[in-house]
Amino acid sequence: MKIPSNHSLCPVLLCLGFICLTMSVQNSIRVERNQSMHLEGEKQAHHRPKRGWVWNQFFVLEEHIGPEAQYVGKLHSNADKGDGSVKYILSGEGAGSIFVIDDSTGDIHATKSLDREQRIHYILHAQALDRKTNKPLEPESEFIIKVQDINDNAPTFLEGPYSASVPEMSEVGTSVLQITATDADDPTYGNSARVVYSILQGQPYFSVDPNTGIIRTALPNMDREAKEQYSVVIQAKDMAGQIGGLSGSTTINITLTDANDNPPRFPQKNYQLYVPESATVGTAVGKIKATDPDIGVNADMKYSIIDGDGLGIFTISTDKDTREGVIILKKPLNYEKKKVFTVKIEGENTHIDPRFWNLGPFKDAANLKIIVGDVDEPPVFSVPFYIMDVYENTKLGTVVGAVTAQDPDNTKNLVRYFMEHNEEAESYFNIEANSGVIRTMQQLDRELTPWHNITVIASELDNPSQLTQVPVAIQVLDVNDNMPELSEDYDTILCENAKPGQVIQTVRAVDKDDFANGPRFYFSFVEGFPPNPNFTLRDNEDSTASIMIRQRKFSRHLQEVYQLPVVVSDSGTPILSSTGTLTIRVCACGRNGKVRTCSAEAYLSAAGLSTGALIAILLCIVILLGAAEQSDVGSEEDEEIMYGLKSQFPNSPSLHIT
Template identity: 60%
Template sequence: MKLGKVEFCHLLQIIALFLCLSGMNQAEPSRSRSKPYFQSGRTRTKRSWVWNQFFVLEEYMGTDPLYVGKLHSDVDKGDGSIKYILSGEGASSIFIIDENTGDIHATKRLDREEQAYYTLRAQALDRLTNKPVEPESEFVIKIQDINDNEPKFLDGPYTAGVPEMSPVGTSVVQVTATDADDPTYGNSARVVYSILQGQPYFSVEPKTGVIKTALPNMDREAKDQYLLVIQAKDMVGQNGGLSGTTSVTVTLTDVNDNPPRFPRRSYQYNVPESLPVASVVARIKAADADVGPNAEMEYKIVDGDGLGVFKISVDKDTQEGIITIQKELDFEAKTSYTLRIEAANMHVDPRFLSLGPFNDMTTVKIIVEDVDEPPVFTSRLYSMVVSEAAKVGTIIGTVAAHDPDASNSPVRYSIDRNTDLERYFNIDANSGVITTAKSLDRETNAVHNITVLAMESQNPAQIGRGYVAITILDINDNAPEFAMEYETTVCENAQPGQVIQKISAIDKDDPPNGHQFYFSLTAEAANNHNFTLQDNKGDVSPYLSGAVNLY
């Protein structure tokens, strides 16, 4: 017949009570005049008290008061002249005494885990005088433990982590169960641990509660979390012991045991030749089953005819390899490139090198697509010269542009009139020959900067631009001019030969070696002998000198 937890506890109570009463009954005839054993540290004095050692079984479930023991004084002759008084912890409320016999009973169910013992005092009084016949004495009633508390995991449920691929026997976490029963009495508080759920992956040390790995090479990528159920059972795990359980969630933490792998052996991307430098051509990604730093990788272009034209970098957030252009693409020069790209882990764990190389290779082919490009001039800047004396229609020079596309469409030329508002020049639409359209004046504009447009005949929207600087050469077409209007005064007492005015001239023309001017008096002024003009022979600062002649 199986017993439940409550019935089993009651059975233990009855057995313990029987043993306790048997011991008391055997000890009752003996008498002691010394203090009880729990006062053995004090000086021994004679006593007339007689008592047994008092123990009370906890959790007594009976309906009658539980017999504890008997107080008796050797002064008591049994004639009813002595009465017994009980005081102290629980007196009257928990413990009562028969004043005639000295028998003590417990009236309430006691719990050792709430209070393990009670300290009381006893007195024997003369019934007639109500005076003590014995000195008051102190004694203790201890509560006898039964196994009525199951082990409890006060810190559960637990969470823990252990690196994947750990060796068998690697410690994961320690669990601890506590039992409120008396650890000094019997096996009620002696706990052993076992694992109810979590085999064969983990085990638990029966005495310490340390959980360890039980299988080698547990792979996080296959399963990253395990739920364990751990049992703690008292009575050293024997039948009839009480038990408690807790859960332990164990997470396998990642190690770098997986190399990067490209999902494809080759890739192909089409790119227009007009894509600007630094533009992204493609994104590729090697798969890595690891996470965090263990999945970080770097990419390199290790071979191919695209070295120097493309480069690859890593996106730190997505771990993608980003291929970008380093040089301009030209479909007419090269129509495709092949790149050999490597992906490698940045943080390699030496323990797993035996699993194979921690890198992978793939091939990326980049196809350059033709784009209808505008015409291109043979020179970015043309320099031309023409004399300001050139007649209208004089040829100044020629520009040339071509269609860089395979179609090599014919080109037509025109002048951007925003750069030639006065329309000094014309250009032949077919040949690119530039001619004068108006008379030129170097002194008005010495250099003309014009923009020439080249348009594809088949697609006028495709327009190329060339730049022409036309320098106007000078001719001597301007007479000298006095720098200013001169008006001179002279004192009447001026001495002959005194300089009274300096004069200068300018010329709008621009000969290479500078101007040389020659000064002379007009015919009318030459007859006036009061003044003379001295010419400095081409010096730019001649002066007029006057001499006063006396008559």
């Protein structure tokens, strides 16, 4: 018999006595029932002689612990006259091992203790034989032996221990969990498997429904922040909870889950923060934190600056991981201008549970005093960059300009100036250490370098490591120190048949000086000489001039080349001028103005050919002229070409004039 070891001895003995009494009564009932059946069988034998078995369904109590085999029942055949001539044979499930039969009387006994929870019945077959002939007296018959239940199994919780959760501040009676105990005893027989539940541990916080096993909250307003974990022990007892019933228990670990029933709170109402004036804009300069006993999203909050004279100087962000307010510098600080700021910071929950609005606003505020710390700052220049100018060609030591820097600290340390090392810049300029005055070291040439870029450094006299640099751009201003010139060496072709007033060349001028000292340009012939009888000049008033013919006719035989001096003047102060010479070559031209015969230089100029190309052309012409000369064929044009070539190459043996 399976009895849990945790039960006391008295209930066990009481249970055993009850079982023994029950077995005795049942056996008596079975004997009377079998005898009655036997008599009825004899009466019926007169009417149905072919049916001689007398038997019924048998029962055997489980967990039999007596010293003798347990009597099950009796089989009897009408053919049995009690003289021992009938032999009973038992076969089937458990026959011979569990169940034995007295082959003379038909009495059946169970030799072993049975467990209904392992097997509830056995199917056996009985046969009556003539002991002498061993022939069946009755047809073989089947019968069932059922194992009758006793309360030998305690209720068990198959899934324990259990874990469950319920929101804090839940109403009384809120369902937490339903648990179920199972009892292996027969639920259809007595109260052996009828279970009731009770709570052994966990009161007064929780209760259990005795019939359903549903666990519920029993106290109002259970606060997770006060106690989060509860261990509840539930007992299940069979026999409907009566004395002598068996029981089992299990543990339920119940956790109160968080609800947002607590607003954030700053531990202090007033805080103080030190920030050096050298702090970089955009960086974090401090942190502040409000506490919230809730957890998870219920403790999430956001911070904001809602008031104070530092509202535009500082801002605050929320670190979601640490739930801290990070104070960030928004604008530069200056100790000399403002030494203290105050801000009012608010921390507010981001997830509000409407059930707890009555607890008040889920936010809190604190005052923060920010003290600006004085830092030894480097000198500060009056402007972020300097642009200066100086005329070119000025004498050494000319003042270009001055830079100014001051120590922004209250100490107002003296400042010294020097130039960043640059060989080229140092060759042109120097700076006075005390005054910051920049002077020239040599004459400047705008046409060579129109701009000079230098870097000036200011440092504190008492702390040279505190220094600042500033860029200085120096523009070299122009003076009229370059004469204008003709834009090129003009080599002009003049046809012999050119007409008076005809423009044979347009000239232009250039000047290295800038626009103020250059154009507009003026053109003229050299003064002090009589007017040129061959050419005249017209100033076009657009920095160009036109060269025109004065006489009616030119002859290359009389003069092949003319040199024409032209004076060009600029508009600067003082006015500068120079004289350029035009080379004018006289050539024979057709009526359409196309050059027919000219000097080699003129051909070169007119055709735009190189000297090598011109020599090759001339050699071809010489060959052709030689062939024409042998055939006595010629023309005036040929003579002109030959004349030009001969004059150009007087020592050539292949050229001659006819």
